[in-house]
Amino acid sequence: MKVIIPTKTLTETLGHVERVIPSRSSNPGLSLLKVEIDDGRLTFSGSNMDIDVRSVVETDVTGRAEVALPAAVFTQVARALPADTVELDIGDAEVEVRSGSFATRLQLVTAESAPLLDFVDELPGEVDGSLLARALEHVRYAAAVADYQAVFRGVKCELRDGHLRVVATDGFRLASYHVDVTTGIDAEFIIPARSVDELIKTLVPGPARLALDGGQLTVASGGTTLNLKRMDGTFPDYQRVIPQAFPVNVTLAPQRLADAVARVAVMADKSANHRVDLFIKDGVLRITAEGSFGRAQEAIDVLQEGTEDEIALAYNAKYLSDAVGPVVGDLQLRFSGTTSPSVLRDLGDPAYLAMVVPLRTG
Amino acid sequence: MKVIIPTKTLTETLGHVERVIPSRSSNPGLSLLKVEIDDGRLTFSGSNMDIDVRSVVETDVTGRAEVALPAAVFTQVARALPADTVELDIGDAEVEVRSGSFATRLQLVTAESAPLLDFVDELPGEVDGSLLARALEHVRYAAAVADYQAVFRGVKCELRDGHLRVVATDGFRLASYHVDVTTGIDAEFIIPARSVDELIKTLVPGPARLALDGGQLTVASGGTTLNLKRMDGTFPDYQRVIPQAFPVNVTLAPQRLADAVARVAVMADKSANHRVDLFIKDGVLRITAEGSFGRAQEAIDVLQEGTEDEIALAYNAKYLSDAVGPVVGDLQLRFSGTTSPSVLRDLGDPAYLAMVVPLRTG
Structure with a gap:
């Protein structure tokens, strides 16, 4: 033939x-x-x-x-x-x-x-392929790598009437992407982060069709169909831990922060969580790090709102950089306190929310 | 300060x-x-x-x-x-x-x-940096990796009145680059192939100055100076093994041969020296390979000179591809026999000579 x-x-x-x-x-x-x-x-x-x-x-x-x-x-x-x-x-x-x-x-x-595979014929749900890919790309980084509790290595997908939300967290940081869209599927489930990587590569612009059948999610996009095995387990109640009140907000260009953190973090100790310290006062964000090779600092002018007292926090430099990564518009850093989680928002894309828990100082 | x-x-x-x-x-x-x-x-x-x-x-x-x-x-x-x-x-x-x-x-x-280093002040020799880099780039691939006799992991440099020649061989293939140029240095020595890699990266266009001082070669190019430790040992008498008579020559575009060998070699057995077979007859070069997954073949029209009987040889596909790599003009394959070494020449650059020993067939 x-x-x-x-x-x-x-x-x-x-x-x-x-x-x-x-x-x-x-x-x-x-x-x-x-x-x-x-x-x-x-x-x-x-x-x-x-x-x-x-x-x-x-x-x-x-x-x-x-x-x-x-x-x-x-x-x-x-x-x-x-x-x-x-x-x-x-x-x-x-x-x-x-x-x-x-x-x-x-x-x-x-x-x-070859393995015997079963692809369902009926795919009742539908979502734009580019939109689903963008949502997953925004949160994928926050899923845990090996050694964590299993559900932390997955991405939670909430398909509810009127919205699609995907969330990933490893317990120290969290990323969420929420869009108002009707998919025709009404369910919540967790997909392994590695399967999410494949799904992102497969999705093409145009309608992607969806089906949820027992233990798996089926997604058809372009000429390709994936059956993605769901993870068992209960995803943490993340909404409870996202703070709502922020005594201080600062706004700046995301690349400016990412570059400064990368430079300063060269001095941070790998064995001490890549710690970088942030100090905010009088419209200036100062970033410092100190380790066995020496110390570094950089100052950035920012738009500051809220209290005028200096506030000081410490973060894992990698967690901060990861959270800034998907931001395209101006970046807003929202500080709820020196020990409670900080929130990052993209003023150019309100669908994205990132949260990073500060390191204990002192 | x-x-x-x-x-x-x-x-x-x-x-x-x-x-x-x-x-x-x-x-x-x-x-x-x-x-x-x-x-x-x-x-x-x-x-x-x-x-x-x-x-x-x-x-x-x-x-x-x-x-x-x-x-x-x-x-x-x-x-x-x-x-x-x-x-x-x-x-x-x-x-x-x-x-x-x-x-x-x-x-x-x-x-x-820090280590105490000694850089000589007098560098009596001189050669164009681009020319030396080009010579070394042409032969570097033929040096052996670990597990071979030490001198096979080096590049032999012959700086004699009137010529510069660099040679590398692992006993199964050889590459040589010979240019008529006076350097002001009269010596032969062997430099480790890994040091040659660094030297290639360091050389810039314009005069490079040279000195040979006991156990090391010193090369100054641009603002950078390298002391390269020489290798001990005797380099094989390679000129003795390069054949001089070739009953058959074929000429073709180097990329055409490299692509065909790459395609056909997918079928070659890794455990059998990546063997590919070449058959030459009536102006056609046919390349075949066979392994546990199946077999492949490709035919290329070539300019054939010499005997018209079919000749058949087998090579390690990687050795053949490596030897073709530096060729820029038309490629001439010169066959001295089915068991004696074959020679590759670049008709666009007569300084380059490569030799590959055929695999035993049968």
């Missing part, structure tokens, strides 16, 4: 699937790519247990075929093809790949050797 | 020195950067035992100072400076670094804590 498609289409489609499929696995079936032809649709699929992925190319071939082969080798071949089009000639034991003067014959295994 | 210099000058000058100085070492003195001021010259220096490096900035400061500090921290500070100029205020125990609204105080140690 012969299929002729543009080489670019093949590599782009394979790209979505190949990122998910592990290049080696103790379960050899997991490293396989399943290739199906059914009435003109050429489908590639695979899984890494946490994520199932399927990507579809429309062609004009007729008939049916279902085979599997090692994903990594096929992708490597596809990336190196010399001509603009590629012909796949799928036989029983081999697939021949021809492009320009190049030809290769890859050995096939039966489709049953 | 205060020095004001452009930030760009500081980072560029430090860059040359910082690449050499190890960021951590069991000998803590080795990770130090020595800073000297002497009659307007600001000098940075350091060493990794194989290479000593010194880089100089001309300033208008008077007086003398000699201190040391951790190279990695100072470089990190310099890279992050916010303004176009930087002021270094060197005291006894601290150096204050000021740039725009940023300031840092770094702790100093005595200059005696």
Whole structure:
């Protein structure tokens, strides 16, 4: 059975699937790519247990075929093809790949050797792909890395009538993105942060369709569909800890703060939480750090509102930089006190809220 | 003592020195950067035992100072400076670094804590920096990595009246670059390939001055001087093994061969020397590979000279690609036989010669 498609289409489609499929696995079936032809649709699929992925190319071939082969080798071949089009000639034991003067014959295994995957047909929900990607990109950083309680390594998704909110926290900082939009899905669930990374890469502009089926979220965007396994566990009641009253606010350009923190933090001790100290008084934000190599400081003029007494706080420099990262408009730092959480808002995008807990000083 | 210099000058000058100085070492003195001021010259220096490096900035400061500090921290500070100029205020125990609204105080140690380095004043030899860099870049790849006999991990430099030749080989392939140029130095020596990498990065266009003093080669290019420790040992008598008669030659575009080898080699077995087979007949070069995943082939039209019988050879795909890498003009492959070394020449640059030993077939 012969299929002729543009080489670019093949590599782009394979790209979505190949990122998910592990290049080696103790379960050899997991490293396989399943290739199906059914009435003109050429489908590639695979899984890494946490994520199932399927990507579809429309062609004009007729008939049916279902085979599997090692994903990594096929992708490597596809990336190196010399001509603009590629012909796949799928036989029983081999697939021949021809492009320009190049030809290769890859050995096939039966489709049953690949994981059995189930993609739902009905996707009742819908959201703009770019909007969902932007929301997730704003909060992903705040999820914990390994060694934390499991739910801290996930992103909480709240799809309620009238709003979409995603939240991540590791207990020391939090990021939230809230937009008023109706998705047709009414549920709350937690998706592993690593699966969120894949979802962000897969989402394309235009409507993304959603389904929630037992233990998994299904998202279809462009020609690609992902099944994302949900995490068990209870997400912390984060709204309780976000402060509401702020005796002092300062406003400044986000890049100015990020650059200054990066410079000063060179002197901060890695073994002491990368501590940087902030002092605010008379419209000047002074940032200092001190460690075994010496000390550094930088002063920034800011727009200050609220009390005029000097306030002093300390933060983990990395947490502060991460929180500033997604801010595009003017940055507002809101201080609730020297030991209670500080809040960062993007005056150019009210959907984003970040919270950082100050380090204990003294 | 205060020095004001452009930030760009500081980072560029430090860059040359910082690449050499190890960021951590069991000998803590080795990770130090020595800073000297002497009659307007600001000098940075350091060493990794194989290479000593010194880089100089001309300033208008008077007086003398000699201190040391951790190279990695100072470089990190310099890279992050916010303004176009930087002021270094060197005291006894601290150096204050000021740039725009940023300031840092770094702790100093005595200059005696840093390695004692000796840079010769007389550099009798001279060669164009770009030419020396080009020569070394052409042959560097052929030096062996670890586990080989020591001299195979070096680059042989022959500076004889009227010519400069550099050669590297690991016993399975060889690269040589030969130019007719008088350097004022008459000697042969071997430099570790890793030191050659540093030398290539340091060389700038314009005259580079050379000195050979006992166990080391000294090269001064731009404001930077390197002492490169020579390797002991006897380099193999390579000229004996370069074949002189070639029953078949083929000529083709180097990129065409490199791309085809890369594509076909995806199928080659890593455990079998990445073997690719070449077949030449009737002006067509056919490249094939076969492994556990399947087989691949590609055919290239070439200009064939010599015998018309088909000849067949096998190579390590990586060795073939490496040898083609530096070729800019048309590529000539010269076959001396199916088991004796093949030679690659660049018809656009006769200074370059590469040799690859075929794999045993059958």
